[in-house]
Amino acid sequence: MSEPPVDGIDRVIHEPARLMIMAHLYVVDSADFLFLMRQTGLTFGNLSSHMAKLEAVGYIEVVKDFIERKPHTMLRVTAKGRRAFDEYRHGMDRLFKGLL
Amino acid sequence: MSGNIDLKELQRKAMSSFHEDGVIDIMIGLLGLIWGFSAFTDDSYMGVIWVGVVIPSYWWLKRKYTIPRIGMVRFSPRAGGNFPRILATGLVGAAVAVGIALWWGSTEASKPFFYYLITDYWGIMMGLCAAVTGAVYARVENIPRFYAYSALTLTLIGSAQYSGLPFGVHLLALGAAFLGYGGYLLHRFTSKYPVQAVDGQDV
Numbered sequence: 001m002s003e004p005p006v007d008g009i010d011r012v013i014h015e016p017a018r019l020m021i022m023a024h025l026y027v028v029d030s031a032d033f034l035f036l037m038r039q040t041g042l043t044f045g046n047l048s049s050h051m052a053k054l055e056a057v058g059y060i061e062v063v064k065d066f067i068e069r070k071p072h073t074m075l076r077v078t079a080k081g082r083r084a085f086d087e088y089r090h091g092m093d094r095l096f097k098g099l100l
Numbered sequence: 101m102s103g104n105i106d107l108k109e110l111q112r113k114a115m116s117s118f119h120e121d122g123v124i125d126i127m128i129g130l131l132g133l134i135w136g137f138s139a140f141t142d143d144s145y146m147g148v149i150w151v152g153v154v155i156p157s158y159w160w161l162k163r164k165y166t167i168p169r170i171g172m173v174r175f176s177p178r179a180g181g182n183f184p185r186i187l188a189t190g191l192v193g194a195a196v197a198v199g200i201a202l203w204w205g206s207t208e209a210s211k212p213f214f215y216y217l218i219t220d221y222w223g224i225m226m227g228l229c230a231a232v233t234g235a236v237y238a239r240v241e242n243i244p245r246f247y248a249y250s251a252l253t254l255t256l257i258g259s260a261q262y263s264g265l266p267f268g269v270h271l272l273a274l275g276a277a278f279l280g281y282g283g284y285l286l287h288r289f290t291s292k293y294p295v296q297a298v299d300g301q302d303v
Contacts, residue, residue, distance in 0.1 A: 020105070023105050023107060023110055024114070026107065027107050027108075027110045027111035028114055028174065028175055029174040029175055029176030030173070030174050031114075031171065031172065032171045032172045032173070033171065034167075034170065035170060035171025035172055035173045036171070037171070037296070038117070038170045038171060038293075038296075039110075039117070065172075065174070067159065067162075067167070070163075072167075074172065074174070
């Protein structure tokens with residue numbers, strides 16, 4: 001029996017809080033900090049630290065949006081982040097199939 | 101945090117929470133009132149004034165009540181939203197329907213049918229168009245209450261022809277219903293979600 005591909009799992013995304021952040025940002029174009037706090041149930045400090053890690057690896061980016069001509073800071077999953085998230089999902093899928 | 105991540109469910113939750121505030125209901129109500137009042141006047145500009153009133157009001161209310169409480173989100177087709185596809189399908193469908201109607205209406209054989217349909221059942225036809233639009237919106241944006249609005253719209257607009265009351269009264273009633281329920285939703289929303297200050301939040 002071949003071993004499940006555990007090594008291929010992205011550990012940055014695998015952490016539960018970061019996984020929730022990535023999943024919430026993946027299904028929208030962009031969202032602000034407060035929206036993510038409300039949706040994920042994470043605290044400000046917790047969310048900040050995980051966002052910093054995701055931003056550091058280039059999975060999310062901070063973008064300046066405008067609402068009624070006023071600037072608003074939004075967060076968005078980058079193309080690299082989308083690819084990583086897709087690969088993570090497929091990797092987990094393969095992993096669990098391998099465990100059967 | 102739940103142990104199961106369903107992306108469709110997350111998107112549905114994000115969409116429904118952003119429309120939980122009732123702002124869109126208020127805006128449609130306002131639109132109904134403007135059109136209702138315009139039906140009593142000969143001022144044709146009243147019918148198009150909504151562009152200058154409703155759209156800025158929508159964002160004003162969002163900025164004042166929604167964004168400070170639950171934050172801001174933007175949806176996109178890339179992120180899985182199917183609105184552009186349905187909108188494009190609807191527009192193409194409407195264009196084809198209008199084209200067929202014009203073509204069919206121009207032939208003598210079928211002219212009486214369309215004439216009969218539109219002139220004798222104009223209320224039901226208008227109500228149906230509005231109700232279908234509302235139902236499509238409910239489906240696309242995941243707002244179930246718009247199915248009920250669609251039924252109400254069909255009832256109020258469809259009955260306009262037979263009630264004996266001016267058409268404007270029906271539009272005003274519809275606008276008031278949207279506005280009233282939207283106001284209730286906004287009140288409930290502001291009670292449920294207090295304003296949350298977040299460092300670095302611009303708006």
